[in-house]
Amino acid sequence: MRPSDYDGWTRVERARWKREVFRERWLRRVLALLGVGLVTFAAVFMISGLTPPSVGGREEGERAEVAVPQDETLRLTVPKMSRVSDVPVYTAAPDNNAALDAGAVHVRGTGFPWEPGANVYIAGHRLGYPNTGSFLVFYDLNRLVEGDRVLLKDSDGTEYVYEVFREMVVSPKETSVTEPVAGKRIVSLQTCTLPDYSRRLIVQAELVLTREAKPDANSPDRAASKSPGPNPRGV
Incomplete structure (x- = not known):
């Protein structure tokens, strides 16, 4: 191999190495930005109390659960x-x-x-x-x-x-x-x-x-809610 050939090969390898280094640094930055974006996305949903659509939220039109009577009669x-x-x-x-x-x-x-x-x-x-x-x-x-x-x-x-x-x-x-x-x-x-x-x-x-069923006027809770409090005048 002639010296000129060696020098040419060295320059080519150096240029290739620089390109590889640049590509690796660029890829790391992109991955880092994606990671920050995902963390931010999750944090927003957690703070706002929402659930991302892909994590089993209620389907459109699904109703909330209702109270079930203990006696099915x-x-x-x-x-x-x-x-x-x-x-x-x-x-x-x-x-x-x-x-x-x-x-x-x-x-x-x-x-x-x-x-x-x-x-x-x-x-x-x-x-x-x-x-x-x-x-x-x-x-x-x-x-x-x-x-x-x-x-x-x-x-x-x-x-x-x-x-x-x-x-x-x-x-x-x-x-x-x-x-x-x-x-x-x-x-x-x-x-x-x-x-x-x-x-x-x-x-x-x-x-x-x-x-809906009306509250029973004779129930203990109902009676307690209607009972007068202590008389501030002591009469």
């Missing part, structure tokens, strides 16, 4: 039906005869009135048995028409008001009627058809109003 009233006034509704399997004989059954696995998007599915006897809560309880379910009201009350006293929007007759094997209806919160009332009980009559009503 419901009370059913249908003003247009002669025997459905404050009827107890117990959560159980649809073939639970003891629950059916006591009133009506909220089919286990279907929704509750306080749940968004629920289909509260309730079954009752058409004829039932004399001297029980089931006797003729849903006998006149077929009288309901669009706009008639169905009232449910939970054990905390909150009342849910529904309006009938649909009636149908289905096979006993049809289970889709127990599923939620998109965009609605509903109650479904089921009984057998007459005269041979071969099919199922279903009436569905949509939630239109919720009435």
